[in-house]
Amino acid sequence: MLFMFSFREIWELHDDFGLADTAGIVSVFLIGIAMCSVAVAYGVRMVLEHRHHKAALMLVPALPLAAAALQEFQYHGSIMAILANIVVLTIGLTVCVHGFRHDRLGTVNGGLILLIAVFLARFFDFDLTFLARGVAFIVVGAGFLALNGLLFRRSRKERVS
Numbered sequence: 321m322l323f324m325f326s327f328r329e330i331w332e333l334h335d336d337f338g339l340a341d342t343a344g345i346v347s348v349f350l351i352g353i354a355m356c357s358v359a360v361a362y363g364v365r366m367v368l369e370h371r372h373h374k375a376a377l378m379l380v381p382a383l384p385l386a387a388a389a390l391q392e393f394q395y396h397g398s399i400m401a402i403l404a405n406i407v408v409l410t411i412g413l414t415v416c417v418h419g420f421r422h423d424r425l426g427t428v429n430g431g432l433i434l435l436i437a438v439f440l441a442r443f444f445d446f447d448l449t450f451l452a453r454g455v456a457f458i459v460v461g462a463g464f465l466a467l468n469g470l471l472f473r474r475s476r477k478e479r480v481s
Contacts, residue, residue, distance in 0.1 A: 322380060322383075322404060322407060322411075323408060323434075323437060323438070323441070325383060325400070325401070325404035326401055326404040326405045326408055326441060327401060327441070328397045328398050328400075328401040329397070330397075330401075331387060331396065331397035331400040331401060355381040356381055356382050358381075359378040359380070359381040359382070360378065363375045363378030366378070372414050372417070372418065375414075376407075376410050376411045376414040377411060380407060383400065383403060383404060383407065386400065386403060387400050405438060405442070408434065408438050409435065409438060411431075411434065412431045412432070412434035412438065413431065413435070414431075415427060415428075415430055415431030415434065416431030416432060416435070416467075417431075418431075419431060419471075420471060423471065423474065423475050425468065425471055425472065425475070428467065428468070428471055429468070432464055432467065436460060436464070439456075439460060443456060
């Protein structure tokens with residue numbers, strides 16, 4: 321669902337989020353603030369416990385609150401799509417780093433798949449030449465292979481030692 325929120329069109333489907341009155345707007349903000357407060361408290365706890373890969377997920381509840389706050393701006397759909405992309409990239413990077421630090425190849429690959437999914441979605445959104453697309457695919461593939469090779473060699477050295 322978070323990946324779906326990374327597209328601008330999703331945020332522009334409903335301009336008012338179904339809020340017809342001031343009471344509805346206030347209730348959305350209060351619920352959003354409560355959700356964000358709980359998420360921030362839990363996120364701080366995860367950071368203190370050095371579980372950064374789980375702390376990154378605490379950014380997710382802030383998206384609907386930000387959407388409600390920004391809906392009056394002309395480009396709120398684009399802003400929200402950028403924020404969602406940043407959240408997805410943050411989660412993907414923290415999962416990769418966590419997997420790399422703990423020598424978990426599957427976790428690293430899961431984070432890389434998330435990063436590549438966002439990359440591919442943005443890749444097809446932009447009007448790029450065939451050459452630019454080819455070079456981008458080669459660079460992403462080489463990075464994927466290099467990271468997997470590095471992690472594999474590191475785990476093999478530790479097993480031999």
